[in-house]
Amino acid sequence: MPSSQRFTPFSELIDLNPRGRVGPTADLVPYVGMGDVSNNGQLMRIGERPAAQLAPGQTCFQDEDVLFAKITPCMENGKGAYVQGLDGRIAFGSTEFHVLRARPGVSSRFVYHWTRSRKFRRSAEVMMTGSAGQRRVPAAFFERYRIQHRTLSEQHHIAETLDAVNERIVLAQALLAKLATTRDGVLDHLLRYGVHTGRREKETLVGAIPEGWNVRGIGEICSVGSGGTPPRKEGAKFFTHGGVPWVKTLDLTEGEVSATSETLTPLAVKSARLRTYPPGSVLVAMYGGWEQIGRTGILSLPATVNQAISALEPGSDVDPVYLLCALQHGRPRWRRVAASSRKDPNITKDDVRKFLIPLPPLEEQAKIVEIRDALLSQLSWAAADLRKSCQLQESLLDDLLMGTL
CATH class of the missing domain: 1.10.287.1120 (Bipartite methylase S protein)
Structure with a gap:
């Protein structure tokens, strides 16, 4: 139990944004940017920066200080860190950090853990000032935020x-x-x-594979289909909760697809002439740029798909999960076939049919x-x-x- 029910301003535990300066002979100094700290409070790396590039009054800190991101959305996302590994050096960092240094008689780790608290960050968010996208936690927050006194x-x-x-x-x-x-x-x-x-190997169009394996195009071992998007202007007539699962690229998880972000009414499926694919169908994303092309999933429930996805129904000589693994393993090869008349590259259903995979015996x-x-x-x-x-x-x-x- 706490030693008392007395409350004290958080600012009494810390020195906020203490000042420091570069030594007269320093060329490179330790530097921590916002990208060097994680959303879960870890200091991932300490870089270096020429001392001459530091601005007057640049944020500085030392071992056992706490970094607290003050700008949105970094603060809300949990950006911050406990500083270690400087070995007595003074480091510098982003001006979007508040630096919290525990005062004598205060545990620096206790201060750090407070900054990881959801309640602490929610209270800081309420006190943010500035315009949208540039809102910051003011120094006054630490004076106004009160915590129970602890020995x-x-x-x-x-x-x-x-x-x-x-x-x-x-x-x-x-x-x-x-x-x-x-x-x-x-x-x-x-x-x-x-x-x-x-085993002996043989050279193929997909590289060396064991003898006894074959190379097959997707169209040789699967039925390849796609889907579409019903008119959104129809609203609830076509789009509903708890309807027919409708898979889009972002629903693909590289594993089982057991739920979708949107579902359709039976009327929408019928009107758009969409095919409902059975469980075990393997899905491949065709559009969306390099980050999305070749993204995969395997249905664990009956579902239809939109026009950005190829749906593969495996034949009797290929295991659906093996097909999923082979497509994931061969994903880099989509770069050889992707083309586009628009800004983002894409692949076509015909490209999917021709895509080669190594095929072992069942x-x-x-x-x-x-x-x-x-x-x-x-x-x-x-x-x-x-x-x-x-x-x-x-x-x-x-x-x-x-x-x-």
Whole structure:
């Protein structure tokens, strides 16, 4: 429990935006821009900048200071960091940071965790000043925002508890990244060499593949269709909640498509002559520039699609999930065929039909899919553990800092 119910201005815990200056012999100085801090409060890198480029009164800081983004939308997004790794040097940074330096008798980590609090940032947002797109948290916010008084011992206890949760999150993030790298490496190997080692290879139009594999165009192994967009002027007559799922490019997740952002009425499907594709159909984005071309998904429910998507219904000699993996693995090759008469490149349904993929025997396809599913299961477990840790962090932040625990 807190030592008392006395409240104190946050400004009494910190020196705000302390001044510093470059040493007389400095050529390059440590520098942190807004892009060097993350939305979850991590200092991702420390760069350098010529001292001569620093403006008078440039934001400066040292180890154990806290950076707090003051401009919209960076502040609302959670931009900020706890400064470490300067080894006694003075660093400089974006003028869009407030720098919070803990005063003697105050835990710098306690200050940092307060800046990660949702309540703290929501209150800061209310006090922002300036025009839209250029709104900033004023220095006066730290004078007006009040928190429960805590002894230094209490501050350390709260900070250590929250640091332990942070460490758990960091470890969970590292595990998730490692598993994702492993998945990508294993799938790359499987889609190049298969599940058996030591086999002879043969050169093909998609590169070297094991003997016993074939190369087939999508049109040879799938029925290829597309869709369209009903007239939006019809409003609720054609567009509704809980209707027929209608897939657009941004609904493609590189995995299962189990929901869509918009659904259609049966009348819209009939009027626009849209085909409803069965579960197991593999979808490929054809429009939207390099970021979207070749984006994929596989239906887990019956759905129709718009005109930007090719829908592939696999034949009997290709596993739908293997087809999805092969398309994802071959995505860079779309750059060879994409063309456009407009600003953004695109591919056509005919390009999709002609697109070549390596095709192992069905039994080997099934083994590749089995390994892929096991890897995704590990990733799913790790992602769930990370979500739980983040939820625990949010709950503890509010409860410990507000004194309800």
